[in-house]
Amino acid sequence: xxxxxxxxxxxxxxxxxxxxxxxxxxxxxxxxxxxxxxxxxxxxxxxxxxxxxxxxxxxxxxxxxxxxxxxxxxxxxxxxxxxxxxxxxxxxxxxxxxxxxxxxxxxxxxxxxx
Amino acid sequence: xxxxxxxxxxxxxxxxxxxxxxxxxxxxxxxxxxxxxxxxxxxxxxxxxxxxxxxxxxxxxxxxxxxxxxxxxxxxxxxxxxxxxxxxxxxxxxxxxxxxxxxxxxxxxxxxxxxxxx
Numbered sequence: 001x002x003x004x005x006x007x008x009x010x011x012x013x014x015x016x017x018x019x020x021x022x023x024x025x026x027x028x029x030x031x032x033x034x035x036x037x038x039x040x041x042x043x044x045x046x047x048x049x050x051x052x053x054x055x056x057x058x059x060x061x062x063x064x065x066x067x068x069x070x071x072x073x074x075x076x077x078x079x080x081x082x083x084x085x086x087x088x089x090x091x092x093x094x095x096x097x098x099x100x101x102x103x104x105x106x107x108x109x110x111x112x113x114x
Numbered sequence: 115x116x117x118x119x120x121x122x123x124x125x126x127x128x129x130x131x132x133x134x135x136x137x138x139x140x141x142x143x144x145x146x147x148x149x150x151x152x153x154x155x156x157x158x159x160x161x162x163x164x165x166x167x168x169x170x171x172x173x174x175x176x177x178x179x180x181x182x183x184x185x186x187x188x189x190x191x192x193x194x195x196x197x198x199x200x201x202x203x204x205x206x207x208x209x210x211x212x213x214x215x216x217x218x219x220x221x222x223x224x225x226x227x228x229x230x231x232x
Contacts, residue, residue: 050159055214055217093158095219097218100164
């Protein structure tokens, strides 16, 4: 199985400041045939199911605010929130679907307001 | 509007069985692979099982292989998870999710809670 490791486990950022979450995969999730990284980011607020934010490592899902962006390729990826809003408090997960159906998630990063 | 509504979760004794359902609407259910993901209380997301769009191919995480069975009734737009030989570590909220065209999970249900306890 591909192991996904997120860092940090928790993060506190001031309102309006940048938040950065990292995700590392134990092997590349880049398909050379289409040059796409099979990496997604989800946001989960308390009592709610996860919500898809980013797929193909950097493509924003419809309706997701543009302060959310994804970057990286191969084994190293980053989710960036450019200007933290109060409603962004949540747990964030990365997910690889390169080896689908053997899909794996990162352990999650808890984002709070400083 | 895409909707996924899980049901069937409740308290069951260790060793018992349970059948979860996920009713889908708002999209052509027969065209999509579907998945089950679970989340133990206070823990992260754990991938459980997958089924292809026509139900012909299935996949299970090692933690549930041989105990859980996923199925899909495209005529009734419903996904199932038959759970057997339940253990304390199976206690979790179980979510069904749709894999979109990218392969990422673009829609999730609200989840159904399975409690395993004597």
